[in-house]
Amino acid sequence: MPADLAVIGLGPLGLPLARAATAAGISTVGYAPDPHAAPLTAPDGPLTATELRRLTAAGFRTTDDPAALGRVRTAVICAPTPLGADRALDLTAVADAARTLAARLRPHTTVVLESAAYPGTTEDFLRPLLEEGSGLTAGRDFHLACSPPRHDPGNRTHGYANTPKVIGGLTPACTEAAAAFYGRLTDKVVRARGPREAETAGLLETNYRHLNIALMNEMAVFCHDIGVDLWDVIRCAETKPFGFQAFRPGPGVGGHAAPVDPNYLAYQGRSLGYPLRMVELAQEVNDRMPGYVARRCATLLNEHGKSARGARVLLIGVTYKPDIGDQEGAPAREIAARLMELGAHITYHDPYVPRWTVLDRPVPRADSLHESAADADLTVLLQPHRTYDLQGLSVKAQLLLDTRGATPAGAAHRL
Structure with a gap:
């Protein structure tokens, strides 16, 4: 059965998107190339049997058949981009997803990259793979855009609907096509000038977090050495109504969004x-x-x-x-x-x-x-x-x- 949306990659980015899209009434197929994997596990835990039944009843299904990718209006690539040994993003999974999609890509489809990426990935890396594999031209035959991930697992205040979505398309028409899709999922869509600006916004958000956590981690060591209660210091400092945002130290930084040098x-x-x-x-x-x-x-x-x-x-x-x-x-x-x-x-x-x-x-x-x-x-x-x-x-x-x-x-x- 054809679907409106294909989510390629059902990990910490793809499954929340699939949940949100299905809840919004969008018929969604989740593509996972390995049929033996356990794709339905998000950072906040595996889907319960009840939630899986609810999603299935609302139109969600998973498949390992790439033919399903050729029957959708929108395809979102949510493949993982882990850091390699050289601390560079590994785009192998994005490339695999692009080649699989390209072989089935139809005219007028909207393709969006949600995977964490360098500035330029959408235009210089993803676009050639899609065009070479499909024979179509991005911006003319199909829409291409980037929307950096903003899902925060475990956050009970900000979910998909009330977190603004940044979108940057290859052309203005590409941006509007992606905005029309995400406008069904979120209360606010923020249009970037282009894919590079959208990608760099995601990079800035991640690096901002890591820089400020690093500052607090250094302060934790410093304050311990001089006998100062850093936690009381933070409590006092965060009463300032301007010019300060409270971050807190910890035993280290984990997660899927790592600081990246975009150069x-x-x-x-x-x-x-x-x-x-x-x-x-x-x-x-x-x-x-x-x-x-x-x-x-x-x-x-x-x-x-x-x-x-x-x-x-x-x-x-x-x-x-x-x-x-x-x-x-x-x-x-x-x-x-x-x-x-x-x-x-x-x-x-x-x-x-x-x-x-x-x-x-x-x-x-x-x-x-x-x-x-x-x-x-x-x-x-x-x-x-x-x-x-x-x-x-x-x-x-x-x-x-x-x-x-x-x-x-x-x-x-x-x-």
Whole structure:
């Protein structure tokens, strides 16, 4: 059965889009090339049987048959673009999606890139693949646009409908075609001058977050060294009604949106010849935080007459964000690995993670949070899921390190 929309890639970007489109009454097909994969898992957890039935009844279906891509009005590429070993975005999945779509692309289709990308990806990388594979010309035979991702997993305030969507088309007509589609999903559409401006807006949003988190992570180390309560400093500073936005430190930065130096255009093999130093420095600072947390753990144990070797350490919350099950880039694994290398015995608790491995070894999962915290020599709060009773935890734990500033003031050692 033909659909109005094809979502190519049903991961952390594609599934939320498919949910929103289906809820808006748009007949949607989700294309996943691997029929044996488990595509229906978003960052906030797998679809329940009830939600899957509801989506299916509303017109959503999944397929591994690329022929379905040739029968839609709009196709949105939501393929993953992870960072490679050289910290450049890997566009392999985008290229695969483009080639698959191009072979079935029909005139008048609107194609949108939602995957995280460099400035220029839509025009210089995606467009040639689509045109070569289809024999059609973008901007004349089909519409091409970019709309950078803005989905925030676990956010109960801002969802698809009330988060403005930035759109930049190859031509004004391309922009309007994409705007007409997204206008059915969101309350506000923001038109960029073109795809490069839209791509760069997404890049700016991600780098802005990482730069400010890096600043707070540096302040956390600095304030600890001089004996200042950073969390109280933030509480005071955020009362300023202008010129300040509160960010908070943490054990590291995870997730699918990593800071990217846009001057390293790997797919073209060229660069402007200089880095974005602020972005590089922010990544260095944030990458140091898991090691810093492990050292704080060892120091706390030592201050309380215990060695890290043989210590029982309970890690609480091992996902990259609260209230979701996604572990992409979460600092918990590196922290656990460093503590294990020091000889500590690690257990974990996370309601969203039934099984967890570190250094290719399964980590024991604590059944009872408060009982396990009472037995552990050190409990480390890495992610404050809403289900946690942090007041009770602070009472039960022998020794508690709070890396998120989520426990009551004075109830724990804070980052």
